Amino acid sequence: METLSTQPETRNVSATPKPPKKRKTGIWRSILQQKYLYLMSMPFVIWLFVFNYLPVWGWTMAFQNYKPSKSFSEQKWVGFKNFVDLFQDERFYLVLRNTLAMSIMGLIAGFVIPITFAVLLNELRGKYFKRTVQTVSYLPHFVSWVVVGGIITKMLSIDGGIVNELLVSLHIINEPIQFMAQGKWFWGIVTASDVWKETGWNAIIYLAAITGIDKELYEAARVDGAGRFRQIWNITLPGIRTTISVLLIMSIGHLIGIGFEKQFQLSNSLVTDYSEVLDLYALNYGINISRFSYGTAISMFTSVVSIILLLTANGIMKKTTKESIM
Structure with a gap:
């Protein structure tokens, strides 16, 4: 008869599996997985910091009576004196009017026309003609404002x-008009010049967005009897x-940080009251006469108002259309 063993069974302790090591989670795991991508982006991050964030330190000049010959510790602090002088200057409000007028006109024309152009270009069926029109339309973007200013001035001479020869030949006017010498024409000339130069380039991003729309939506709309206008209104837009x-x-x-290249190239002494914008004002009344602190105050005002406008527009769009950039 077999006897049962009463001795406890021995286990091989060395064969017991070890608990898995904890993997690194969170941001560090993401960095390790995409380390080459982060390394590639580092030069751009450094560039952004050096040229966009580091110069913010220069805003301290707006609260000083800055003298280039003195060190930072030797500068005289004047508080908000430069801002008080800015808001008490009548010229500032004239310049602000010009800036807002040209920026609003450019905002309306710079949105409606490129969107319309992109939609119409998308409706073209001829592939080669469509490419030719698109190429010709965005070529002016690569022309500098120095050249564009000369072309516009010559055309309106x-x-x-x-322009004058065409208007006279069509008997619309009896004698040539001095467009470049009358301030009432300046805002329209700047807006039209900007539209001609940038419409083709701005339309590219809308064309790219249109190509991302599902083509089956258009096929379903055509089956339901929708014409081209209905397809544009209900699908494309x-x-x-x-x-x-x-x-x-x-x-x-x-909106108020529109630069000064267009105005600088198209302006002259006869239309200064209509052509001077905030950036030109900072250049003329700040840097050119060595009022560096005053020029910094103007630029700081422009930047702060731009941030407020950006956050306000983002908040309104987020509530109304559920679209935002942050």
Whole structure:
């Protein structure tokens, strides 16, 4: 008869599996997994910090009576004196009027016309003709404002200018008009010049958004009997609504920071009261006469107002259309 063993069974302790090591989670795990991507982006991050964030330290000049010959510790602090002088200057409000007028006109024309152009270009069926029109339309973007200013001035000249000659030949006017010498024409000239130069380039992003719309939606609409206009209104425009919203928010953020290249190239002494914008004002009344603190105060005002406009536009768009950039 077999006898049962009463000795306890021995286990091989060495064979017991070890608990798995904890993997690194969170941000560090993401960095390790995408380390090459982060390394590639580092030069751009450094560039952004050096040229966009580090210069913010220069805003301290707006609260000083800055003298280039003195060190930072030797500068005289004057508080908000430069801002008080800015808001008491009548010229500032004239310049602010010009800036807002040209920026609002540019905002309206710079959105409606490129969107319309992109939608119409998308409706073209001829592939080669469509590519030719698109190429020709965005070529002016690569032309500098120095050249564009010369072209516009020559076209509007009373001495051989094509615009005046055409208007006279059509008997719309009896004698040539000095467009560049009358302030009432300046805002429209700047807006029209900017539209001609940038419409093709701005339309590219809308065309890219249109190509992302599902083609089956158009086929279903055609089956239901919808014409081209109905397809544009009910499919194309809603399909690029997010792109339009994002670009609109960013454009509103730059409403008063419109630069000065266009105005500088097209302006002259006869239309200064209509051509001077905030950036030109900072250049003329700040840097050119060595009032560095005053010029910094103007630029700081522009930046702060731009941030407020950006956040306000983003908040309104987020509540109304559920679209935002942050």
